[in-house]
Amino acid sequence: MMKAKDVLLWPENVVADTLELDDPNDNILLDDQLAASIARSERPPLLRIWQHSAPDGLVVSRRDVATQAGQWAREQLAVEGCPVFVRSTGGTAVPHGRGMLNLSLLFPRVAHPGATTDAYYRLLCQPLLDWLNELGGRGEIGDLPGSYCDGHYNVLLGGRKLVGTAQTWKGGLAGISTHKPGYIVAHACISVYIEVPRAIANINRFYELSHQSFRALPETAVSLHEVWETVHSQEREEVMAVAKRSLLESCQQFILKMNEAKQSGVQL
Amino acid sequence: MSHVPESLRYSKEHEWVRVEGNLVYIGISDFAQDELGDIVFVELPDKGSELKANDTFGTVESVKTVSDLFAPVSGKVVQINESLNDSPELVNESPYEKGWMIAVEMSNPDELNQLLSASEYTDHIQG
Numbered sequence: 259m260m261k262a263k264d265v266l267l268w269p270e271n272v273v274a275d276t277l278e279l280d281d282p283n284d285n286i287l288l289d290d291q292l293a294a295s296i297a298r299s300e301r302p303p304l305l306r307i308w309q310h311s312a313p314d315g316l317v318v319s320r321r322d323v324a325t326q327a328g329q330w331a332r333e334q335l336a337v338e339g340c341p342v343f344v345r346s347t348g349g350t351a352v353p354h355g356r357g358m359l360n361l362s363l364l365f366p367r368v369a370h371p372g373a374t375t376d377a378y379y380r381l382l383c384q385p386l387l388d389w390l391n392e393l394g395g396r397g398e399i400g401d402l403p404g405s406y407c408d409g410h411y412n413v414l415l416g417g418r419k420l421v422g423t424a425q426t427w428k429g430g431l432a433g434i435s436t437h438k439p440g441y442i443v444a445h446a447c448i449s450v451y452i453e454v455p456r457a458i459a460n461i462n463r464f465y466e467l468s469h470q471s472f473r474a475l476p477e478t479a480v481s482l483h484e485v486w487e488t489v490h491s492q493e494r495e496e497v498m499a500v501a502k503r504s505l506l507e508s509c510q511q512f513i514l515k516m517n518e519a520k521q522s523g524v525q526l
Numbered sequence: 527m528s529h530v531p532e533s534l535r536y537s538k539e540h541e542w543v544r545v546e547g548n549l550v551y552i553g554i555s556d557f558a559q560d561e562l563g564d565i566v567f568v569e570l571p572d573k574g575s576e577l578k579a580n581d582t583f584g585t586v587e588s589v590k591t592v593s594d595l596f597a598p599v600s601g602k603v604v605q606i607n608e609s610l611n612d613s614p615e616l617v618n619e620s621p622y623e624k625g626w627m628i629a630v631e632m633s634n635p636d637e638l639n640q641l642l643s644a645s646e647y648t649d650h651i652q653g
Contacts, residue, residue, distance in 0.1 A: 321567035321587055325611075348567070349590040375591045409590045425591040430539050431554070432593040434561050437538060440594075 259399055260384045263372045267381065268516045269365055271302040274509040276502060282311040282354070283343055290346050290426070293364040293441035297429070305385070305509045306362040309498055314355030315341035316460055317447070319348050319424070322468070331467035340460045347424035347445050349407040350472070351461045357451035357481070357494055359501055361386060361509070367429050367440040374433040375425055379411040382444040386413050386421055389508035393486060397421075404475035406461050413446070418480035421448045450501045451483040451494045528557035528651060531622055535638060536647035537598040542622065543641060550599055550638075553626040554586070554617065557651045562588040565617045568610045570628055575603045577630060579637050584627070586617070595627070599637045605629035 277292065279285040285308065295301050310317075316335070322328050323344055332342040343354055352358075363382045367373070383399055390397040390413070398414045405412060405419040413421035425432065429440015449457070458476040465472050482501065483489060489497045530536070535543045540558035544551040559565065567587040577583050577597040584595040606628050610616060617625035632638075642650060 319567075319587070320569060320585070320592070324567065324569065346592060347590070348587040348592045375589055407590070411590075423590070427591060427593040430594065430596070431558055431562060431586070432588070432591045434540060434558060438596075 259387055260380045261377070264377050264380050265516060265519045267365075267368060267370060267373055267377055268520050269303045269368070272305065272513050272516070273302050274305040274307060274506055274513060276307050276506060278308045278311070280311055282313070282341075285311045286317065286343055286345050289362045289364060289443050289445060293428070293443050296364055297366050297439050297441040299366075303366065304362075304364040305513065306360075306364060307502055307506050307509060308360050308362070309502060310354050310356060310358045310360065312356055313341060314353075314357070315343065316351045316464060317343045317345050317354045318351045318464065320344060320346070321348070322350060322464070325468070327467070327469045331464050334467050335460070335464055338463070340463070342464065345445070346426045347443060348426070349409065349422065349424040351464050352407050352422050352447050353449060353452050353457040353460070355452065356498065357449070359448040359450045359498065359505065361446045361448065361505065363442070363444040365442050367427070367436065367442060369435045369437070371435070373435070375427075378425060378442055378444045379423060382423055382446055383411055383413055385509050385512040386446060386448070388512055389505050390415065392508055393488075393504065395485070402478050405478040406458065406474040415480055415482070415485065419478055420480055420482060421446050449479065449481045451497045452481045454479045454481050528555065528560060529622070530555065530557070530644045530648050532644045534622070534644065535598075535641035536644070536650075537596065537641055538650060539596040539598075541596060541598045543598050543638070544626075545638065548632055548635065549604065549629055550601075550632055551626045551629050552598060553621055554595070555647070556621045559618050559621045559625070562586065562593075564588055565614045568614045568617060568627065570606045570610070571603050573603055573606055577601060577603060579634075579640075597630070598641055599630060599632050600634050601630040601632040603628050604631050
């Protein structure tokens, strides 16, 4: 998945942490606040592993709510019991709630010809593939027409979408060198313990109310708990705790591997 | 090879400026749109907004990635390209004409002197 040259983008002193806030909106916006602080060298680059706060609902991009119809859909869904939160990264609607685990790569911008959106997607997806491998699964990267928030860097498990990814770049246009300071948020949302049919129905209801034609197909999505035999009989919060801890450990291993690779010039 | 019209001025952040009296039209360069890929959303300021040179004035989204747009000059936004709401792909198809983003009434025309000529911008993107 990763390319050898991606190691060159790996900053020094990267840490992994599970910083979270109780307020669901603040929790989502924390990525940008932390990344801005990282860009000012006030804290080290971060792999943030975090769980959404309650309640269940959706997270959409600013594009999704840029129109009056999108605003109406947001308000109406809230009335129907499905709050809609807005994130800074691109893409389209994804599930929100305690069953969603997130991995955010929060790095300062660097002036390097290899600093492309593709490279940062690879740096985001590789630890997820490693983690799934440790859990006994085999993840794949690719687009999946009909899936929610589709893109080239979905993480698929058994051909179904488990993880959606998106990015925000501050300080200039994405993937283009700039002299301005700035940061990159590369974000992955992982469906660990969700009711897929309900989540997809909410997404489709949002786009129906927005007068948009897109409809996600429920058979394209999977929740990890459906296929993760170790945790099959456990309650949601127990499963989430196990998943969060194991992803944190996996990211810590990934950081060590990347540090070693960068220091020794070894190509991964 | 990116198209860099001689008649325009450019910022290092890849915005172009077309001067018409005290009014400037602003968009992003052919090089920038090509690097970004398929543009699916452009978020622009409201008409009447005051911009300060080098501050962000909006965002552009491509490949599920949102990035900032920077104002090359200071002034008041007097027009926005409404057609980008429904057809953001115009930025890819016609970056210097149909894909323009905003028109600004300059408050400090001297700021134009800080911008790059076509040849300087060509050197910038080749450097």
